[in-house]
Amino acid sequence: MEKEKASLKSEISGFILFFCGLVIALSYISFNYHSSLFFIKNPAPPSNLIGYAGNVLASAGFYLFGIGCYFIPAVLFFIAVNMMRSRKILPLLNQIILITAIFFFSAVWLDNFFYHKPARGDIIIHKGMKFEVQGCKNLKISILYGGQKAYIPWNNEIKIYSKRPFRLTGLYPRFVHKIFLSLGRTGSLLTETFLLILFLTVLFRFSLYNFFSGAKLFIFNFLKNFYSCIL
Numbered sequence: 001m002e003k004e005k006a007s008l009k010s011e012i013s014g015f016i017l018f019f020c021g022l023v024i025a026l027s028y029i030s031f032n033y034h035s036s037l038f039f040i041k042n043p044a045p046p047s048n049l050i051g052y053a054g055n056v057l058a059s060a061g062f063y064l065f066g067i068g069c070y071f072i073p074a075v076l077f078f079i080a081v082n083m084m085r086s087r088k089i090l091p092l093l094n095q096i097i098l099i100t101a102i103f104f105f106s107a108v109w110l111d112n113f114f115y116h117k118p119a120r121g122d123i124i125i126h127k128g129m130k131f132e133v134q135g136c137k138n139l140k141i142s143i144l145y146g147g148q149k150a151y152i153p154w155n156n157e158i159k160i161y162s163k164r165p166f167r168l169t170g171l172y173p174r175f176v177h178k179i180f181l182s183l184g185r186t187g188s189l190l191t192e193t194f195l196l197i198l199f200l201t202v203l204f205r206f207s208l209y210n211f212f213s214g215a216k217l218f219i220f221n222f223l224k225n226f227y228s229c230i231l
Helices: 002-029 051-084 092-113 173-204 208-230
Strands: 128-132 140-145 148-153 157-161
Antiparallel strands (some): 140 148
């Protein structure tokens, strides 16, 4: 009887989490940059599927976490499905480590991967967006910079800055990059490797000791069979 009550409680909790994840996901998918509460001075009326509440959720999510906010409903779906199926889920501390690692990796990698590529139509995805063009030296183009036209030689590198950036990695992606730059190439590689192993350990119960033990056993058996075939 107690087991059935615990199972029913787990299913109800999982259903509530699934519903929350669905609401958040729909609000993110239907987010309109022009109705954002944080990026636009006079935002347009919200056209979000979840209405004004969805517009608030999406605006806050993209402002705080950038495109990494899509991990929030994904994690909620993962936990919800496991709870509804009465499976054991990760302890709270492990969940916090997992979510923190996901957002940290998104801050490091997504910003580099999408640096020159707008992810969604008319959204400015970075505080500074730069690109190179080639052409005649005497040819010039004009861009608006702070409300003023600025003429730049065509063959130079062009940088465009926005006062209200929409960042792929949330509020302070450059802060994370400064940390990695201060560590140097070797330190950055070691730090990323450590975080990756920590992420795999929490998510998949990955054991580094068992991995190397298995690798050693595999190499030993392979060499043993190889020499037995030769001899």
